[in-house]
Amino acid sequence: MSDTSDGAVIRCWRMLRARHILHAYLFIAPVVVLFGIFRVAPAVQTLLYSFYKVELLRGRFTFIGLDNFARLLTDPIFQQAARNTLVYVVAIVPISGILGLLLAVLFNSRFRFQEFFKAVYFSPMVTSTVAAAMVWWWMYNPQFGIINVLLKLVGIREQPWLMSSSMALPAIIIFSVWKTVGYNMIIYLAGLQGIPVQFYEAATIDGASAVRRFWRITVPLLAPTTTFILIYNSILAFQVFDQVFVLTGGGPANSTNVVVLDLYRQAFQRYDFGYAAAEAMVLFVCILGITILQYVYSKKYEIAY
Amino acid sequence: MLPRGLRGMGRLLLYLLVSGVAVLMLLPFYWMLITAVSPAPDIIAFPPKWIPSRLTLEHFQTAFDKAAWLTYYWNSTVVAVVSVGSSLLFGLFAGYAFAVYRFPLQNVFFLLILGTLMVPVQVTSVALYVLLAQIGWVDTVLGILAPNFASAFGVFMIRQGIKIVPMDLIEAARMDGAGEVRIVLTIIAPLIKTTLATVAMLLFLGSWNDFLWPVIVINSTDLRTLPVGIALFKDPYGNINYGPLMAATVISTAPMLIAYAISQKYMIRGVALTGLKG
Numbered sequence A: 001m002s003d004t005s006d007g008a009v010i011r012c013w014r015m016l017r018a019r020h021i022l023h024a025y026l027f028i029a030p031v032v033v034l035f036g037i038f039r040v041a042p043a044v045q046t047l048l049y050s051f052y053k054v055e056l057l058r059g060r061f062t063f064i065g066l067d068n069f070a071r072l073l074t075d076p077i078f079q080q081a082a083r084n085t086l087v088y089v090v091a092i093v094p095i096s097g098i099l100g101l102l103l104a105v106l107f108n109s110r111f112r113f114q115e116f117f118k119a120v121y122f123s124p125m126v127t128s129t130v131a132a133a134m135v136w137w138w139m140y141n142p143q144f145g146i147i148n149v150l151l152k153l154v155g156i157r158e159q160p161w162l163m164s165s166s167m168a169l170p171a172i173i174i175f176s177v178w179k180t181v182g183y184n185m186i187i188y189l190a191g192l193q194g195i196p197v198q199f200y201e202a203a204t205i206d207g208a209s210a211v212r213r214f215w216r217i218t219v220p221l222l223a224p225t226t227t228f229i230l231i232y233n234s235i236l237a238f239q240v241f242d243q244v245f246v247l248t249g250g251g252p253a254n255s256t257n258v259v260v261l262d263l264y265r266q267a268f269q270r271y272d273f274g275y276a277a278a279e280a281m282v283l284f285v286c287i288l289g290i291t292i293l294q295y296v297y298s299k300k301y302e303i304a305y
Numbered sequence B: 001m002l003p004r005g006l007r008g009m010g011r012l013l014l015y016l017l018v019s020g021v022a023v024l025m026l027l028p029f030y031w032m033l034i035t036a037v038s039p040a041p042d043i044i045a046f047p048p049k050w051i052p053s054r055l056t057l058e059h060f061q062t063a064f065d066k067a068a069w070l071t072y073y074w075n076s077t078v079v080a081v082v083s084v085g086s087s088l089l090f091g092l093f094a095g096y097a098f099a100v101y102r103f104p105l106q107n108v109f110f111l112l113i114l115g116t117l118m119v120p121v122q123v124t125s126v127a128l129y130v131l132l133a134q135i136g137w138v139d140t141v142l143g144i145l146a147p148n149f150a151s152a153f154g155v156f157m158i159r160q161g162i163k164i165v166p167m168d169l170i171e172a173a174r175m176d177g178a179g180e181v182r183i184v185l186t187i188i189a190p191l192i193k194t195t196l197a198t199v200a201m202l203l204f205l206g207s208w209n210d211f212l213w214p215v216i217v218i219n220s221t222d223l224r225t226l227p228v229g230i231a232l233f234k235d236p237y238g239n240i241n242y243g244p245l246m247a248a249t250v251i252s253t254a255p256m257l258i259a260y261a262i263s264q265k266y267m268i269r270g271v272a273l274t275g276l277k278g
Helices: A002-049 A067-074 A076-107 A114-126 A129-139 A146-153 A168-192 A197-205 A210-221 A223-238 A242-247 A259-268 A273-304 B004-037 B058-066 B069-100 B106-118 B121-134 B141-148 B152-163 B167-175 B180-191 B193-209 B212-217 B226-233 B242-274
Strands: A052-055 A060-063
Touching (some): A002 A273, A002 B121, A052 A273, A076 A259, A114 B004, A114 B242, A129 B004, A129 B226, A168 B004, A197 A210, A242 B226, A259 B212, A273 B106, B004 B058, B004 B242, B069 B141, B121 B141, B141 B212, B152 B193, B226 B242
């Protein structure tokens, strides 16, 4: 008697579970299929193309082994683009991160019009990079741009900015700091508000100065936030494109050329898809490397807490 | 504690610092607007004219004569609405499946979806372009949409949102005979509407400002989105004319900035909560 009812329960449970599995597959199917076609397949295909000479218009694909990668190693334009990208990443990530942290510390105290100021600092972030860069392109104009005009007013000589191969990359970095610092501030502010006030109170009673409290409490307790900011910003910085396209187009004399811009030119202006695919793989390896770093670090923090 | 006078000084310093940085942050917006509405001689005046000698709309006239801004608006809106809509709908069902069901290969599929975050269009554009050329989607709105019909970020956020919905609620609805699709649409969706709104906002922002993929896949002038329109507005007309260029920039950024001015508190909170942008 109990045997049959147990069997019925198990049968019923199995049926339910089978139905759930069916539902699960149906529910994830659209995302899996769309990503399979438009994300995963092109990623694999890009890897394959990097070993081919691709002549799209003739529909001809010739296997050439590692030739594209060998070319990367000897191509002075790509070398410069890679170097510029590295300089950009190494500059923008710490500058924007540290300024974001300092602003967040300011905003962690209470003062009037705080929400207004916060909104102002964040506003470049919601503006399209292309449009914002267009405004800065005008501001950097050596003759009439407001930046040189202001410098002239305080007695500093006009600078060539985007016209100079030594100043153009720093000018792009300044733009990007303006664009991203508000984001870092908001993320750091969220991190700061998670630190219990008692820590600071206890340290104050023990006679720790503000500077000491900052280095001994704020900085270490914000380590997970810092890791996130470093990683997120680095991944985005390696893909820098929009502002370079608008501000300099990679010039003068390739002094601001970056990997994605070169990839874009090789693929969609010269139709050298195989070579561009090899460049894409270099970019991918950078992103992969940072992601692995993130994984290692987040594991470290799991143990630390 | 610091003496009163010193604290007052600190306060003053704080305000000076905060306002100074605010001026730097706002200067580009102000300069864009002033250039757009100033008569031509004002734009290149020295010392600079912080307030135009008279207001003019001639630059906007020129900008509208030279490019179809309303068409670009329409294209940007269609792309953003469709990609956000489909990402939310597909993300809702996928997020529900990952949060509620246990099924074979669950983690494999989940990691596969999250893994696509590591292959942004910057990496895949070459092969994606070839694929779309083969199916005839190059230079179409569908082409812009192709990599954006679903969002890994959306699936992840929605799954997190659904995970905190009590299982009892879902079980109770099942007892009442509600099908799974109905549960997702009529019970889960309203319960996680804050998550959905945040995801929608961030995805919309990402789509609206996206540049690289649209500029790759679009050739026709009348399929340009706003960022493509503004980036390519500069080149073809040789002589650089900053007035119309800034008018065009105002035209293309105004809706987002107005939307931001209205909902900034909410948008900033959304970013702080999710840590990510679309």
